[in-house]
Amino acid sequence: MTDADCVAFLQWALPRLDMRWTGFRKVRGQVCKRIRRRMAELGLEGYAAYRQLLETDPDEWRVLDECCHITISRFFRDRDVFERLRRSVLPDIARRAIRENRPARIWSAGCASGEEPYTLKILWDLEAVPSLPGAAIMIVATDIDRTMLERAQIGCYHEHILHDLPPHIAAQCFDRSGDHFCVRPQHRKDITFLLQDLRVEMPSGLFDLVLNRYVAFTYFAPSLQRLVLEKTLEHLHPQGYLVIGKHERLPEERPQLASIGSTGQIFQLSPATQSH
Numbered sequence: 001m002t003d004a005d006c007v008a009f010l011q012w013a014l015p016r017l018d019m020r021w022t023g024f025r026k027v028r029g030q031v032c033k034r035i036r037r038r039m040a041e042l043g044l045e046g047y048a049a050y051r052q053l054l055e056t057d058p059d060e061w062r063v064l065d066e067c068c069h070i071t072i073s074r075f076f077r078d079r080d081v082f083e084r085l086r087r088s089v090l091p092d093i094a095r096r097a098i099r100e101n102r103p104a105r106i107w108s109a110g111c112a113s114g115e116e117p118y119t120l121k122i123l124w125d126l127e128a129v130p131s132l133p134g135a136a137i138m139i140v141a142t143d144i145d146r147t148m149l150e151r152a153q154i155g156c157y158h159e160h161i162l163h164d165l166p167p168h169i170a171a172q173c174f175d176r177s178g179d180h181f182c183v184r185p186q187h188r189k190d191i192t193f194l195l196q197d198l199r200v201e202m203p204s205g206l207f208d209l210v211l212n213r214y215v216a217f218t219y220f221a222p223s224l225q226r227l228v229l230e231k232t233l234e235h236l237h238p239q240g241y242l243v244i245g246k247h248e249r250l251p252e253e254r255p256q257l258a259s260i261g262s263t264g265q266i267f268q269l270s271p272a273t274q275s276h
């Protein structure tokens with residue numbers, strides 16, 4: 001079974017899962033490996049036999065869908081984006097939440113093993129709260145993968161995360177436990193992890209900041225991306241922010257979304273043209 005066989009199989013199967021091949025091109029190695037393992041479990045000889053099974057067994061599509069979860073994440077992934085969030089976005093949403101006498105609400109969509117929501121909470125605790133006493137926060141972190149969420153809830157990571165953490169943050173916000181580093185309890189507070197499939201549900205309520213990075217706008221098919229964008233905008237507060245990944249583009253221009261800063265990854269909803 002060659003790489004070319006797997007590529008041909010993925011180009012056939014991914015659109016049927018509402019996903020797009022271009023998102024998977026670089027990470028296909030791990031997906032192909034999982035599919036080969038699945039075929040071995042089923043005693044199938046090759047992709048043609050697996051394709052035949054998929055054509056007759058609708059339940060197998062769920063298994064294939066699981067094979068396609070790419071779960072790589074890092075603390076402070078895209079450092080310049082977190083710098084912008086630290087400097088202007090988090091203080092802005094904190095001030096607004098204080099004015100409106102409510103907690104600021106953040107949603108990390110496709111949170112993997114928790115690196116993204118913990119990065120946000122650490123920045124909030126170290127930067128936003130000391131300068132704005134009284135600011136409260138609620139972070140909702142969702143993922144489709146139960147194993148990832150279990151790891152996120154544990155909040156302990158192999159010491160290689162030290163490469164991604166500014167040294168003062170490693171020292172102040174993590175406790176060493178053998179060759180692992182665990183997020184300190186005060187930075188785990190106010191984060192709720194939820195098992196949710198972004199394609200069919202989103203957490204309730206309005207959010208000041210939504211991070212949807214390296215999930216929908218990389219892997220989903222364009223029509224599904226448009227739907228996710230539409231629904232996400234309905235979950236944003238007036239003047240709320242949306243953050244996407246570095247190599248991602250929104251599936252279509254939205255006049256109500258203004259790009260903030262130079263990274264092209266942060267957008268702010270304009271209250272005048274908001275749809276809800």
Ligand SMILES: C[S@@+](CC[C@H](N)C(=O)[O-])C[C@H]1O[C@@H](n2cnc3c(N)ncnc32)[C@H](O)[C@@H]1O
Nearest residue numbers: 069070071072073110112143144145197198213
């Ligand atoms: C590549 S990771 C990105 C993690 C994080 N957002 C970041 O930027 O580092 C993508 C995550 O999205 C999750 N995911 C994939 N499809 C999903 C879906 N339909 N609904 C919710 N989460 C999904 C995967 O399980 C994985 O943990």
